[in-house]
Amino acid sequence: RLKRLQELRAPQIIIRNEKRMLQEAVAALFDNGRRGRTLRGTNKRPLKSLSDMLKGKQGRFRQNLLGKRVDYSGRSVIVVGPHLKFYQCGLPKKMAVELFKPFIFNRLEEKGYATTIKTAKKMVEQERAEVWEVLEEVVKGHPIFLNRAPTLHRLGFQAFEPILIEGKAIQVHPLVCTAFNADFDGDQMAVHVPLSMEARVEAKMLMLSSNNVLSPSNAKPIAVPSQDMVLGCYYMTKARGGVQGEGKIFSCPKEVVSAYDADELDLQAQILVRVKGELVQTTTGRVILGEVLPDEVEFSLVNQLMDKKALSWLIGESFLLAGSEKTVDLLDAVKSLGFKYATEAGLTVSIEHMRIPKTKVPMVDKTHEEVLKVYQQYRDGLVTNGERYNKVIDIWAHVTEKVSEEMFDELAEEDKKIGDGEIQGDFNSIFIMADSGARGSVQQLRQLAGMRGLMAKPSGEIIETPITANFREGLSVLQYFISTHGARKGLADTALKTANSGYLTRRLVDVAQDIIIQEEDCGTLKGVNISSLVEAGEIIQPLGERILGRTALEDVVDPFNGDVLVEANGIIDEDIVKAIENSGIATVKIRSNLACESKQGLCVKCYGRNMATLDWVEIGEPVGVIAAQSIGEPGTQLTMRTFHIGGTASRVVEQTTLQAKKTGIVKYSGLRTIKNQRGENIVMNRNGAIIIQDGGGREIERYAIVYAANLKVNDGQDVQPGQTIVEWDPYTDSILTEVEGTVAFGDVVEGVTMKEDFDEITGLSTKIIVSHRDEKKQPRVSIKDPKGETLRRYLLPAGAHIAVSEGDVLHAGDLVVKIPRESAKTKDITGGLPRVAELFEARKPHEQATISEIAGTVKFGGFVKGMRQVFVVNDSDEEREYLIPRGKHINVHEGDTVVPGEALMDGASNPHDILRVLGENELQYYLVNEVQEVYR
Template identity: 45%
Template sequence: ALPSKIEQLKSIRKGALLTETQYQDLKQQYEDVFQAEMGAEAILKLLKEIDLDALRSQLIQETHSSSGQRRRKASKQLQLVEAFRRSGNKPEWMILTVLPVLPPELRPMVQLDGGRFATSDLNDLYRRVINRNNRLRHLAEIGAPGIIIRNEKRMLQEAVDTLIDNGRRGRAIAVSGDHKAKSLSDMLRGKQGRFRQNLLGKRVDYSGRSVIVVGPELKIHQCGLPRRMALELFKPFVMHRLVMEGLASNIKSARRQVDRGRPEVYDVLEDVVKERPIMLNRAPTLHRLSIQAFEPVLIDGSALQIHPLMCAAFNADFDGDQMAVHVPLSDAAVKECREMMLSTNNMLLPSCGEPVVTPTLDMVFGCYYLTTIKAGAKGEGSRLGSFEEAKLTYELGAIELRAEIEVRVDEGKRIKTSVGRIIFNEILPAELGFINKDIDKSGLKRIVADCYKRLGSDPAMGKMLDDLKDLGFKYATKSGITIAMSDIEVPVDKPKLIEKADEKTAIVENQYQRGLITDEERYNSIIEVWMDTTDGITQAIQKSMNKNGSIYMMANSGAKGNISQIRQMAGIRGLMTNPSGRIIDFPIKSSLREGLSAIEYFISTHGARKGLADTALRTSGSGYLTRRLVDVTQDVIVREYDCGTEDGVWLKEPEEKDVLPPFAERMTGRMAATQIVNPETGEIIIDRNQEIDEMIAKTIVASGITSVYVRSPLSCQLKQGVCQLCYGRDLARGRLIELSTAVGIIAAQSIGEPGTQLTLRTFHTGGVVGLDITTGLPRVEELFEARPPKTQAIISEIDGMAEVINNEEGKRIKVTSYDVYNDEYKLPEGWELLVSHGQWVDSGNVIAAPPQDSNQTYAELIVNNLTARSSGEVIIQDGKMYIKVEEKEEREYVVPAAIHIRIQDGDMVKAGQQLTDGSINPHDILMVLGKEAVQRYLVDEVQKVYCSQGVHINDKHVEVIVRQMLSKVRIDSPGDYDIVPRELVDRFRYEEIN
């Protein structure tokens, strides 16, 4: 029994944990040998005994000598010890010996009507602590057994834990019923916590909210404010003015007059509202255009009126949306609203620089109707002397609005146009020239963008937009556009095409029944057949549609709808997805015009319901992504004009044209990092540090240049923030970014805002195949968090020849790299060569010896010999000696069974090339190809997600985020510096140290 007792004694170590039974056993046998306690008291004693300096030396020793898990654990501990030493804190200070109590005002108790009390949860939690503390004191005084006291201490500790963070340990304590008690941590945590609810943003006085309605007669900088709201919002200003103008003797009587709503009060109100703009905000506030300032126009009624062109910026529509109104109070706030927040100063999207005030819907349709030519219209072919004469003839009813006519413009020059086009051109600035073509949505967008380039925030720009709006509404009304069931014509070829498809699917089913094809092949074949049939019916619809019909004009003008929706109404609904995103191999053959059968209806509800569920779920995901992006980029601010770097990034013509933004668009608004020269003429297109604008970008593309070296936030060398030249153009203003602009926040908002659009996109398509974006938001998160993708692609780590091995063990790819070179050996004079030409030598073999000296010992002779550095064949040529070295490097990759291999057997592959389907892990690219390659990969992959949804985001925003992703370096061996192994250090600090 003695050896077992010795073992037992050895197991009693300082800091070891004992169960209650172990403790009782050991205590009976060796009471005088050891001491054990429980709870925070024991930890406090142990912490007091720690010598931080000695512990640091011991841990440093351990990080150098150990490896793997032990090393990681030691370096984590070392980081903690260093934090204590640097901050001057002592470990024992981490234990509370006295519990502070919150002041009563912050944990109130209120008497209710029935004589009962409503109290803050904290009072109950404090009461539990006090009760247990008193009970413990009492038990200690009467000398209760140790086990009872220990149990009471455990309960006291639990009560304190619950007070600080309820539910962190064990079950959450409920106060009444199922309501979880709100602990101190819960007061601070989350959206309703102290920080986000009360400190980062507060509720303000002088604000109101109301439903919005359209205000088509408003100017672009105005909004309609109901009188009743205005009176409440501007109350103090109105009361002040009433006293100043002698209409009231003091503030009290002024208040009385306002409350009674006397006529003179409203006269004063008219003047007061002219003094300051108001801010309108629509939740969710996803980017800075969700809050803008307007000049209020007083209106009757109870709803706010919004200018129709402002809907896109707020993402508002008039189906019951509400908006909040805020009144700026201080002079500085009023100035900021007028100069920076007024809607006329926010016409471009900060995310891509496109105009956000482009006309939509009926305005687009009106302009399209106005500028299209109608064949065979009254007065077609008329020849008229001037624009004025053409308009007069139209007003007299001799020609139709859309008839093609000939008009003389200059001496001897005639153009074919229509009265509609003449009217349309009258509202455009003269610099644009006469636009003589059909104007659809994209045409309007271009016109607005061109005008902004020429006019900027000039009042003429606002006037032009208002004129466009009025013209669009007027002629959309005059067009008499309608939509009826009879406008939807089912194509004649449809039954034939469906019959053909049924025959093909019957053949496939037959092959499957006979066991000739697998279930997966049958499924893919059927999907393919119906996809082709859907395309066939779409083409048939396009051929048979009436070009002057309402539906065609709506879709063609870009006002509303597209061919896919027309196909569902008139042709075939086609294939649908089930909730998991898999295509159901039973197509809906009916169109919405013909009506669906019961089974077809149920299949189609899958997609619609998934759309609604996704909308709800992923909207929150997008908001959370934006918050995380803001968190990492909020300190990226433009701090200097030029950081002085020579570096930049290469922008190349994209290989996949439709998946990424066009080359010209990607370089526009950047500063050139080197001089760009026309390769054919040698003429300098642009100098270093000059902005590549739209014209220069066109010139570069036209001259055949396929890659340009530009400044980028990725290569900016400023330690904090970025410089003006590396960032380039401010997309929302169309000029060089100003100093101290918070470009990090703009980048986060630009990426986060369409995130919600991505999530809402599935809803509008009713769940039709090919449009659901399961890749959307989760893919963006995956990239920014740089986590390994779900289906990870294999990439080659070396250049070489690929061999695809497929045997019973599974699929493998072997990449072999051969490198042959001649290694030269210089022989000192008089040395004797011991090998001959063509002889094979192994590494370490003696190939030459010095002239023999009779005094040297045998050992000295061997030491002085020349040996082969590597194995190979000896070559003696022109008096020189080489060894022909063949280096062979092999890498083997195991390919999972279901994964498709992208390369053929015998292909030459490059390092970093993708060998199988799937997404590449960014960490692999960083390891194999380096930092620049992974930066380019991340930017391109994020762009692919947004481009596939038709969302434009400038590369710069993604680059700002990627810059922050690569801003830290992990130190593996710190050398002599005061850094802990595996610690993350800022990149610039690391470069300084090195």
């Protein structure tokens, strides 16, 4: 039409209209709805454009090219098969006939039951007796794959030997459920048949479930007994006093078993048995469990109360000492014992088991009084409204903790008394379930028998009045109403999370898929220094855990006797880790993927050990995809920002003091302190720390100390464990004076830069700085000497509360200004999944901190375009200027010294800044730590 109009020399306006319409039609054809209106068909549905045909799950790529329907596959509901071996699964005969059809035809002809394929087909359709006989032969030793969607990591697809069963459901071994993330509430699984010889060998060698005992993401066993099995093992290894056969002595474990079978011994009786030539104090149940251990594993590993952790440890040790085949036998044996004794224990749960601690009522009453006191302080004007709210929430959070501790202590004490035979009766089933790790957690127990605690409003704020009732006492209507919100939110979040987590995994795999182990050794001389990960003085991840399974870059030498613990390019295995930890080495240099110099992919030495086999990684291993899956797979469990456990607010109880953990000598590191009038040591700078050393001068603990903290120990002083080192107020940032003098205000003008906040309840007023337009006015507090010379001036950010009056005489270490922190919402730093995505994309955080690029001293400048100038000047008089938005709290004061990369204001670090200022090694370290932080 456009052509015809152009030939007819139509007016410009018609042609332009026509061109526009043509452009729109073409745009809609390529991607409908990207530009302008969405074109719709006759049925009011958007028309499907070319790009719609390609994109998304239903598009050409994902539907037909990457994921086709496969022949020789089927799906059915799964049920538990506790009688199966670890590498078996139960396959319904109906399915097997369909899946193995060509093999059956072939075998029928070979055996002469059928002459042609056609007759064979008929026989199969009629389901003649010969068919079943042949089917048994065909299936024998022919592995099949089971897969459960969503396949989040490579263990979602495993090979099994099929056992033919009647019925229509696939039977699955209970221990492989963790890997598939399957349960038996109606889950379905798909079956695939490997056809060619190679495929079958591969299935047997690589994918058989018994070769996948360890998780490829963390080298811990993934097939660990859970729930009933844990309960059974816990019950059979528990000791109880005053039962039949106590104190008897046996010459060998076999005798114990026969005595137990003859009813001469109780399962939980404490006895003495000779094991490998020495008498061991143990119980009947532990001996029975010890009987199924591989020879390489010591009896002492099961001569204890076996909870879930102990069982997991046992499986891991058995894998290291006895190899995977024997471990699989052990798993099956433990499974059978667990189910057997969980049944025989006959645990039942009654409302009597939910013991409400005796101290609960007096504690709650006392707390109500404390809260009233805080209200009184607020009325007297000693604290602001925000501080009152924080204090009240803190008090309640402490009490909730305390009540649940009391409850647990009471249960544990009673449990111990029954164990020692002081009181007759049965163990508390609910306590046993939680203590063994079979079901339920401390938090759930707290809600059953302690108190439900604080709840959050839809907006994320925490409601001041907690739910003091528990589920045993029952909630009031109001309490029930408050708790419904959290529960609903939790469910809604879960649904959103799954989709996001899947998308993150896809993107990660896309980036990492070509990272493959390419060569044996790239010959690099670079590596990284690894030491224990310490935060706020607590060791979050010890050195041993971080270097296990990696390659040493240079010889690691024992500092005391000069022995070489591991040679350069040697693998650091479990024994070496023990040696390194015992020798007290603090940092180890290891080879790292980040430093690998292979042209493509990585080399074996830089990668280290394959987590699933505990052996050197093999050339050709797709480690990129494994890593992507390991990060994506727990994604669904990571919180978006849910309030856990049915909506109870998980608020961090703010720390206000630090205690020493070990005996040692205090060293100040980079601390500037002054003594105030009360004789307290007050810290006057920001990046100081306190180090605690042992007798040999080795650092054993390190604590970062905040500004304005009150030090309780002196430099060089000896401390004992539990001694308080320092205390501070976590809810306010303060500015203290370093000099003595008289207070003078500058630019503090009521109605412009400051408002007097008159509190009607307390009848007192506070001066609060407000943000203002006038750039020339910089509200500040100066300290002057008797001659009127300004000694120090402190600039005041918006929201600061002035704690002094004009003309006051101050001494060093006195409070000048309080800046209350945000009232505590449930800490909502982007956590979980969004945080991981943010890190991988190196996004700029939305309130990023400006960081100093050089080391030097801080000077304040004026205002430029509404931003405050901050200068950093180094020793050679080079200065850098930084602009900080007004009203933001500046972390540093005039005259403070800063180091490169130190934040000048509050906010999250921007990875690009770290790269620019501190270089790539620091950035790698930062990113790796931040990502792992989310998964701890």
